[in-house]
Amino acid sequence: MKKRLSTKKVAFLGLSASLALLLSWIEFLLPPLYAAVPGIKIGLPNVVILVVLYLVGTKEAAAVSLVRLCVSSLLFGNPVMFVYSAAGAVLSLLLMILLKKLDQLSTVGVSVAGGVAHNIGQTVVAMLLLDTPQIAYYLIVLTVTGTISGIFIGLCGAFLTKRLSKTKFFHVNK
């Protein structure tokens, strides 16, 4: 028999997706941190994706990421923004899943890799869409900022995961 999604999980994932969406919106409202290089972001929604990835599982994290991506593009983006976000989100998610499976880095390292991968994905799409390989120069700055924000997001995610895993909610088997 096919295993059903427990109500609890549905509720938690729904909550996660809306939280990720809310964080996307907050990030959307923030002014660009450094106007000369587009694409510098804190990556707040990634906190939620990280927590779901570590607390629930790979498929669930992918689902939350997908929902966030689609709804945030619909609400405050445009098709072009969707392509950029999708490239970043997919690459970042795949790398984070892989690194988590390899189990060599802590949450912070995984988050840094995710952040930088997000930037790489977006840069590659920009290079393809604009047909301008020079955009790769942005990666130098973006790697540094992605690393810094990745550390911050990773710490947030690690603390949240640690605290949440001790709550009653996660002690009952899913």
Added chain:
Amino acid sequence: MKKNANNKISPVTASRGNGRKIKNDVIFIAALLILAALAALALFVFRSEGDFVTVTVNGQLYGEYSLSENRRVEINQGENYNILVIEDGYASIETASCPDGICSSHRPVKHGGESIICLPNKVVIEVHSASNGAPDIIA
């Protein structure tokens, strides 16, 4: 879906007693930063003064302008415009119709391979140097 998930969770994220992963993290982060620093250094060392800029709109070449003479170029595409200014060997965008203003706040460029990119209007300003056959390629 995960059995005994709780038993597994805490060690994964515990910040203490997990020295190996933290060490790997530090190595990984340091490697990224060193890579970025090396790339920046390489760009700085191998840069050369540019001779002319090319303007590309939506992937199509719009025009070529020498950096040695001062001029003002209006790049119009219907409602959208970017005003390119070349002054004292530097190229910059003075004003533009794009909502983010990233291109107009970009510092003036003059070295080969440097560029100003306006994503909303799909305008790319690129500096080229005639002396070098392939100025845009990072060493």
